[in-house]
Amino acid sequence: MINIQQITKKYGTVTALDAVSLEVQRQEFFGLLGPNGAGKTTLMNLLVGYFNPDSGTITIDGGSVTQDTLEIRKKIGFVPQSLSLYDELSAQENLEIFGQMFDIPQTLLKKRIEEQLHAVELYERRKDKVKTFSGGMKRRLNIIASLLHDPKVLLCDEPTVGVDPQSRNAIFDFLTSLNKQGMTIIYTTHYMEEAERLCSRIGIIDHGKIIALGTLDKLLEKLSYEETISIIKNPSTAKNRAAFEKFGTLLEEDNHYELKPADGFLLSKFFAAMEKQDIKYSWVELQRPTLEALFLQLTGRRLRD
C-alpha cells in the first residue's frame, strides 16, 4: 500500500531522514516509534506530499506522491502533530471547512460529519466552540477532520500528546476500530506503550534511520536477554548481592537492583536461592522485555530523556 524507497531529506546541514526504506501493507496498523527529532514528522510530511524528498521515491496505492500529489492526497487522511482547528468556531463548523477542502457533495458531507461526531462522542458538543473543548476532545475532532473524504490511509502524527488517559483510551479504541474496518494506519509516537498496544508492526526510528523493524515479538527477540528481574534495595538485599550475581549481571539503580539473567537462567533455581537467603518474593519483580529496553540496547539512550 505504501512503498518508501531510499528517502533522504535534509534541512540545511541537518539530515532529518537518511536513506529510509519502508513498506506498509494494506490494512496494517504500523507504528513509527522514535524520540524527539528522530524524523517522524518529516516522514509524515513527505507521505502527504507537503514537500519533496531530496532523493528517493514514495508510492501510495500505486501512485507516486511527488508526481500524482493531488490524486494521492485524496487517499490520505493526515492528523498533524499540532492541532489544526479554528478555536472560535464550533466543532461542526470546523468539520464543514475541512470537508469543503475535499469537494465532498453537501449531503454526503453532512452525513459523514454526523457519523464521525457520533463515532468519537462529540455529537452533543457539535455546536460548542472548539476553545471550550478539553485537550482530548480537540484531538478527537482533529482526527475525524481528517476522515471526512473517506481516505484509505490514515497518518497520525503523535495524536495523543496532551491527552488524559481516559481520552487516550477513547482514541485508541477509535483508531483500532477504523483499522478493523480496513483502514491502513501509520501512527507515530515516542510512547513505547502506545506502539506495543496498537501496532501490528513497528519501526524504530532514530536520527533519521530505521534502526529496527518488525512485529513486537520479533523486535523483542532482538534483546540479548528476555527479561530483567528487579529487586528492591534494602539492607537484606544489599547483603545478598553476591547471591544475585550468580544468576547474571547486576546493575545498581537508585531504588533497586536490576538483574539481567545469564544464559541458562532458571527462575525456579533463582527463587530457591532467594528463599535460602530469606529474600521475600514481594521484593522481587519480573520485568517483561520492552521496546524501551530494545531502544536502550540499540542506541545506549532512552526513548524519552
Ligand SMILES: Nc1ncnc2c1ncn2[C@@H]1O[C@H](COP(=O)(O)OP(=O)(O)OP(=O)(O)O)[C@@H](O)[C@H]1O
Ligand atoms: N523546518 C525545519 N527546519 C530545520 N530543521 C528541521 C525542520 N523540521 C525538522 N527539522 C529537524 O529535523 C530533524 C527531524 O525532525 P522531525 O520534526 O521530523 O522529528 P520528530 O521525530 O517528528 O520529532 P518530535 O517527536 O519532536 O515531533 C530534527 O533534527 C529537527 O530539528
Ligand SMILES: [Mg+2]
Ligand atoms: Mg514530530
